[in-house]
Amino acid sequence: MNAANTIALTPLDLMLAASLLVINAAISWAFGLRLERGIAFAATRMVVQLALVGLVLKFIFEQTSPLWTLALVLVMAAAAGVEVVTRQHRRLKGWQAFGLSSATLLFIGVAITSLGVGVIIEPEPWYAPRYVLPILGMVLGNAMTAMSLVLDTFCETVTRERTAIEARLALGAQRQEAMSGALRASLRTGMTPILTSMATTGIVALPGMMTGQILAGADPVEAVKYQVLIMFLIAAATALASFFGGLGAALLLTDKRHRLRLERLAAPK
Amino acid sequence: MAGLAPAAPLLLRLVPANNKKSSEPVLRVEHLQAGTLPPLTFEVAAGECLAIEGPSGAGKTLLLRAIADLDPAPGQVFLNGAERNEMPGYEWRRHVRYCAAEPAWWTDTPRAAFAKAPPGRVDRLLHSLGLEPQVLDRALSAVSTGERQRLALARALTDEPPLLLLDEPTGALDPQSAALVEELIKYQMLSGRSAILVSHDRGQIERLAHARLLLSKPAAAGASPTVVAVP
Numbered sequence: 363m364n365a366a367n368t369i370a371l372t373p374l375d376l377m378l379a380a381s382l383l384v385i386n387a388a389i390s391w392a393f394g395l396r397l398e399r400g401i402a403f404a405a406t407r408m409v410v411q412l413a414l415v416g417l418v419l420k421f422i423f424e425q426t427s428p429l430w431t432l433a434l435v436l437v438m439a440a441a442a443g444v445e446v447v448t449r450q451h452r453r454l455k456g457w458q459a460f461g462l463s464s465a466t467l468l469f470i471g472v473a474i475t476s477l478g479v480g481v482i483i484e485p486e487p488w489y490a491p492r493y494v495l496p497i498l499g500m501v502l503g504n505a506m507t508a509m510s511l512v513l514d515t516f517c518e519t520v521t522r523e524r525t526a527i528e529a530r531l532a533l534g535a536q537r538q539e540a541m542s543g544a545l546r547a548s549l550r551t552g553m554t555p556i557l558t559s560m561a562t563t564g565i566v567a568l569p570g571m572m573t574g575q576i577l578a579g580a581d582p583v584e585a586v587k588y589q590v591l592i593m594f595l596i597a598a599a600t601a602l603a604s605f606f607g608g609l610g611a612a613l614l615l616t617d618k619r620h621r622l623r624l625e626r627l628a629a630p631k
Numbered sequence: 632m633a634g635l636a637p638a639a640p641l642l643l644r645l646v647p648a649n650n651k652k653s654s655e656p657v658l659r660v661e662h663l664q665a666g667t668l669p670p671l672t673f674e675v676a677a678g679e680c681l682a683i684e685g686p687s688g689a690g691k692t693l694l695l696r697a698i699a700d701l702d703p704a705p706g707q708v709f710l711n712g713a714e715r716n717e718m719p720g721y722e723w724r725r726h727v728r729y730c731a732a733e734p735a736w737w738t739d740t741p742r743a744a745f746a747k748a749p750p751g752r753v754d755r756l757l758h759s760l761g762l763e764p765q766v767l768d769r770a771l772s773a774v775s776t777g778e779r780q781r782l783a784l785a786r787a788l789t790d791e792p793p794l795l796l797l798d799e800p801t802g803a804l805d806p807q808s809a810a811l812v813e814e815l816i817k818y819q820m821l822s823g824r825s826a827i828l829v830s831h832d833r834g835q836i837e838r839l840a841h842a843r844l845l846l847s848k849p850a851a852a853g854a855s856p857t858v859v860a861v862p
Contacts, residue, residue, distance in 0.1 A: 525735035532699060533786065534725035543737060619720035621701055 368578050380405065419495065428489040435498060439468035442506040449510045452517040452627045454614055462610040463509055466603065471502045474599045478591060497592065500571065504556065504596040505603035512552035512607040517627055519544040520615055527622055537616040545608050552604030556597050563593065655712065657825040658698070658727075658794055663706030665697035666690050670706060673844065675794070680816070680826040682836040685846030691829045692732065694846070695796040698827065699729035710794060728792035732799040732829075734783030741774065741782050742767040748789035756785040759818070761811045776803045784812060788819070795819060795826040801835065813838060 383405055390397035422430045443464025453459050475498040479485060485493045520527060523544060530540035538545075563569055571592055575585035617623055656674035664670045668690045675681045683691045697704035700720050708715045708727075715723045738744055745753050745767065754764055760781040766774060774782070780803045787795065797816070801809035809832075816826060816839055830836055836843060 523737070525731070525733065526737040528701060529731065529735040529783075530737060531721070532701060532724055532729040532731070534721050534790075536719075536721045617703070619700055619703075621703065621720060 380409075419491075422491045422495070426487070426489075426491060428487075431489050431491045431494055434491070434495060435471065436468070438498065438502055439471055440464050442467045442471075442502050446506055446510045446513065450514050450517065452514075452521060452630045454517075454611070455626055455628050458614050458626075459513070462614065463506075463513070463607070466606040466610065467502055467505055467509065470505050470599050470602045470606070471498050474501045474505075474595050474602070478595045482591060496571075497595065500592055501595055501599045505599040507555070508552040508600035509603040509607040511555070512548045512604045513611050515551040516544055516548035516608055516611045517615070519547050520622070521624060521627065524622065524624060531620060531622065537612065537620040537622075540620075540622075541612050541616070545612055548608050548611075549604050552607065553601055556593075556600045560593055560597065563589070569593075656709075657711060658827075659707075659709040659712075660698065661707040661709070663694075663697055663704055663708060665702070665704045666693040668694060668846065671844075675825045675827065677793075677823050677825055678820050679841040680820055680828055680839050682828045682830060682840035682843045683846060684830070684836065684843055689846040691846055692798055695729055695798055695827060695829060699724055699727050699796055701729060725790065726792050727794045727796065728787045729796040730784060730787040730798060730800060732802055734779055734786075736771050736779070738771070740768055740770060741779075741786075744786050745789060752789060753785065756788055756815075757782075759811065759815050760785055761808055777805065777808055780804060781808060781812065784815070788815075791824070793824055795824060797826055798829045799831070800828070801830070801832065809835070 383401055386401045387398050389395070390401065418434070422434060443460050446463035446467070447453055447459045450459070454462075475494060478497050478501075479490075479493050480488050483493055520541065527540045527544070531537070559567075569589050569592075572585045572589040575588065576582055615623055615626060655676075657677045657679075658675040660674070661672050662670040663672070671694070673681070683694060685691050693702065696702045697706075698708055700708070700715050700723050710723070710726055715727075736744065753767075757764055757766070762778060762781055762785070766778060766782065771779070780800070784797075784800055795816075800816070801812050804812060813835060816828070819826065820839075826839075828836070828839060
């Protein structure tokens with residue numbers, strides 16, 4: 363990658379891009395969607411978050427310390443866990459949903475990123491935050507979306523199919539058998555987006571990371587190699603997140619007597 | 632007919648009294664607290680049917696679900712001397728069979744729900760309930776409510792559980808179909824199986840039950856369940 367090839371953007375360039383949000387606001391206003399404030403808030407939040415993360419990444423890249431890298435990994439996993447919980451229409455009560463999602467995402471993020479960075483890319487040093495953090499971010503982001511979809515679908519399906527699940531339990535089925543339909547539906551929901559993404563990448567969409575590398579002056583073939591690596595890592599991460607998310611939710615919504623415990627779900631938003 | 636002896640204001644004792652004192656009870660419930668109901672204690676002997684009556688919301692279904700261990704409920708429940716916690720919940724429910732008032736299905740046709748049952752037995756059950764075997768292959772959306780209710784009863788009986796918990800088993804049936812269901816329940820009693828029946832049909836209770844448990848709404852002023860013997 364050659365930084366000299368990068369065309370620096372001025373604040374005016376960014377303001378010009380931000381003005382495109384007028385289109386979103388106009389549609390919201392025309393159809394009475396009342397999303398204008400939400401659009402402004404989300405855009406402002408994005409700019410502030412990215413500005414802050416730019417500063418944080420600059421600091422951590424300069425440190426190149428395993429402890430600082432680990433600290434940011436923990437913060438990212440916790441934030442992803444909170445995001446998974448808050449996205450749910452029907453979420454699990456108490457700390458379990460946060461614990462399940464944060465712990466699972468941390469495990470998946472560390473395992474998949476370690477494989478990608480430590481075994482395949484092999485940077486020097488192995489914990490080089492310039493490699494670890496962007497890849498972890500992509501892995502965590504996609505795993506978070508998959509887990510969120512799985513939990514949402516699972517909780518909705520179990521609530522809707524309660525009588526059918528309990529009919530199977532009443533006939534002597536074990537909980538995994540009684541909930542197999544809900545589990546299958548939620549796993550499919552969690553794993554489908556990455557399949558669609560893999561199938562259309564390069565034809566319909568050019569992935570952000572690859573585009574970013576090319577814009578930053580990287581050789582397109584090298585950028586493609588990195589993108590392929592990332593896609594495979596993300597595919598594995600979303601599969602693991604879907605599996606552990608679905609399994610965890612199934613265990614949390616039943617008890618050791620193989621009873622359905624829907625009272626552990628909070629009221630829908 | 633059963634003799635009844637309330638042991639305490641909130642403790643019910645329902646003992647089979649039709650000269651079967653030598654037989655061990657199939658079901659023994661001790662201080663079982665289902666939902667807002669007070670702790671209940673009673674027994675049901677082999678071949679006997681206990682009817683539970685009461686207004687909607689009194690807790691009849693909650694009591695059946697607690698006995699089936701579908702909801703957590705303090706107290707002890709014994710089946711042929713074995714307490715429910717001595718075995719996994721699914722194992723318990725293979726012996727203590729709850730049949731819901733509104734049976735649910737999870738397959739496209741009823742047949743898949745009978746996959747593990749011996750075919751001959753399924754055919755006999757369907758015949759005794761006035762159903763053709765072809766009903767098993769119809770889309771569930773094309774099966775009437777009454778047919779579904781009878782199919783659910785057949786589904787519950789395929790592995791011959793020793794105790795049936797029947798929640799309004801004829802609630803959606805015409806008189807002719809209801810009579811067939813009653814005959815099948817009687818046959819189960821004659822075969823030595825026991826049942827707890829929730830019903831709003833007084834005539835049906837008199838035809839089937841050996842004893843009655845009348846639940847009144849706990850919300851009613853100072854209400855507590857009372858036990859009434861079938862005359």
